[in-house]
Amino acid sequence: MQEGKTLILIVDDLYENCLLLDYTLKKKGYRTMIAHNGYEAFDCMNTEKPDLIISDILMPVMDGFVFCRKCKSDNRYASIPxxxxxxxxxxxxxxxxxxxxxxxxxxxxxxxxxxxxxxIADVLEKYKKGELQTREICRLPEDEQFMKDYNVALIRKLEDKFEDAEKARKLIQQRENLLRAILNSSPDIVLLIDEEGLFHEVTTTDETFLYKPAYEVKGKKVTDIFEEELSRKLLNIINETVKTQKVQSIKYPLKMSFGERWYEAKLSPVKDYNLDGKQILTVLIRDITEYKALENELKMININLADRIEEEIKRRRQQEQIIIQQALFSAMSEMLISISHHWRQPLNVIGLLLQNQKDDFERGTLTVDKVREYVDIAMERLKALSTTIDDFLNLLKANPEEKVFDVKPPVVNVINLFKPQFDEDNIICKMTCLIHNLEVKDSICCDDMLIKGDISRFQDCIVRIINNAIQAIKEARKKGLLKINEEGLINISFTSSNGLITVSIDDNGCGIPSKILDRIFDPYFTTNEKYYKQGIGLYIVKMLVERLFNGSITARNLNKGASFALEFQQTK
Incomplete structure (x- = not known):
């Protein structure tokens, strides 16, 4: 007998037992047939004779004892193990x-x-070797003796069953008593109610609940207990619970003789169970009067807290505006230095023109053409000075004016203000648009670099970072990191990616000490006590970029120098 071809008949009235045996035997390589009682088993054997029978005993229609006796009494099946x-x-x-x-x-x-x-393997092996008893050598009990022994076995099993049932009944009674004791001692009121609002069970220690004793509530409907409006709300929540088969809750007040009380009811459907065809719900009711009072008190506290928070936000915004204005005034001295450099040369030119005009007049060589030439040159220089004044005034505007602008022209204007100082400090400033891979030398605009905000505040950010770079380059020369005659470098680049515009300002100065790199944007923190007297320069830049432009600023050290990156949301 080859194991892969062995057919085993499984006889058991429980589906899960058959399923488990079927899986276990098939996994080992056996073939299987399944029957749920002895009667069905004979039908299976009439179809195909099995090599082995595995049978339960307690089954309906024909149990295992009768089935085994009939098999062993039948010449066709007597030899089957x-x-x-x-x-x-x-x-x-x-x-x-x-x-x-x-x-x-x-x-x-x-x-x-x-x-x-x-x-199973041992039984099959013994069968193969002929070591199992067969019908010829098996002495089966006579019918009378079989029935006697069979009845004795059944009575013994019924006695066991009765004893088990009595134990189960007592256990159920104990658990029922325990459950009722728990429910009765619970601060919550527990109800069983059907989908039509009929109370089937009420457990409560609150004798005043629902205006009357709990035992009088059982068998009543919601409409018999509550006033019309509350009854309607409770019936609606009952219908919603039945419909959704999900837990629902409702909070409601009850007017008692001693005052108003608030209750919360949580309704939960009893799954896979109904009574007289009606869905049963469990209802947990809790007195939440004290909670409601605390809730109302908390609401008042929250209202007051919200007012206080609003006042505090308003106060802090006012303080921020004051700080910004202070920062602008503190920047005024820095800008005046740049303006003084910017104005000195045009004023010298105008002075020389006036002196030349006087000399020509005294020599009698002053002609109309020379006067016009002197006037044109002077007007050109005065126009440049006027533009500088406008840029300076725009930079110090008190009230921001939000509009869409290209970031390159404002940076170009700032750099033009610093050109005299760059010349004096031997600093080269280069601007590059990485989108077009072109050097920026004028105020050419493009749609790829548009942001929304106030230009003057944007320029203020650039001024502060440029000033920071200038001071870093000077400090590098003092420390010997740059030679005295070595050019300082400030590289400004513009790029756009994934809806973000980045303005990067790099220098070859002394860099930022690593121990303070993560604190340079803190308020009143200074990297240069001599230069930033108030210690709010980079903090102001960070605040302006984040608050007015919804952007961000980061700083990092390069191999030589430092880099500041300002990121802004691109505007289409």
Missing amino acids: FIFYTATYTSSKDEEFALSLGADMFIVKPAEPNVFLKY
Whole structure:
């Protein structure tokens, strides 16, 4: 007999037992047939004769004992190995009776799969070797004796069942008493109510609940207990719970003789259970009067807190505006230095023109053409000075004017203000548009670099970072990181990616000490006490970029110098 071709008949009235045996045997390579009682088993055997039978005992229609006796009494099936596998008949007398009917093995459930499979293999091996008892050598009990022994086994099992049932009844009664004691001692009121609003069970220690004793509520409907409006709300929440099969809750007040009380009811559907065809719901009701009072008190506190928070935000915004204005005034001295450099040369030119005009007049060589030439040159220089004044005034505007602008022209204007100082400090400033890979030398605009905000505040940010770079380059020369005659470099680049515009300002100065790199944007923190007297320069830049432009600023050290990157949301 080859294991892969062995056919085993499984007889058990429980579907899950059949499923487990079927899986275990098939995994080992056996073929299987399934029947749920002895009667069905004979139908299966009439279709195909099995090589082994594994049968439960307690089954409807025809149990395992009768099925085994009939098999062993039938010449067609008497030689088939028969194994009892039972969880009900487990005594030694049960085993003795089972073996007397011709069974080859008696196994008590549950058995470990490996042990169980070994039993099957042993029985099949003995059958193959002819070592199992067959009908010819098996002395089956006579019918009268069989019925007597069979009845004794059934009575013994019924007695066991009765004893088990009595134990189960007592256990159920104990648990029911325990559950009722728990419910009665609970601060919550527990109700059982059906979908039509009829109370089936009420457990409460609150004798005043629902205006009357709890025992009088049982058998009443919601409409018998509550006033019309509350009854309607409760029936609606009951219908919603039945419809959605989800927990619902409702809070409601009840006017008592001693004052108003608030209750919260949570309704939960009892799954897979109904009474007289009606859905049953469990209802937990809790007195939330004190909670409601605390809730109202908390609401008042929150209202007052919200007002206080609003006042505090308003105050802090005013302080920020004051700080910004102070920062602008502190920047005025820095800008005046740049303006003084910017104005000195044009004023010298105008002075020389006036002196030349006087000399020509005294020599008698002053002609109309020369006067016009002198006037044109002077007007050109005065126009440049006027432009400088406009730029300076725009930079110091008190009230921001929000509009869409290209970031390059404002940076170009700032750099033009610094050109005299760059010349004096031997600094080269280069601007590059990385989008077009072109050097920026004038105020050419493009749609790729548009942001929204106030130009003067944007320029103020650039001024502060440029000043920071200038001071870093000077400090590098003092420390010997740059030679005295070595050019300082400030590189400004513009780029756009994924909806963000980045303006990067790099220098070859002394860099930022790593121990303070993460604190340079803190308020009143200074990297140069001599230069930033108030210590709010970079903090102001960060605040302006984040608050007015919804952007960000970061700083990092380069191999030589530092880099500041300002990021802004691109505007289409």
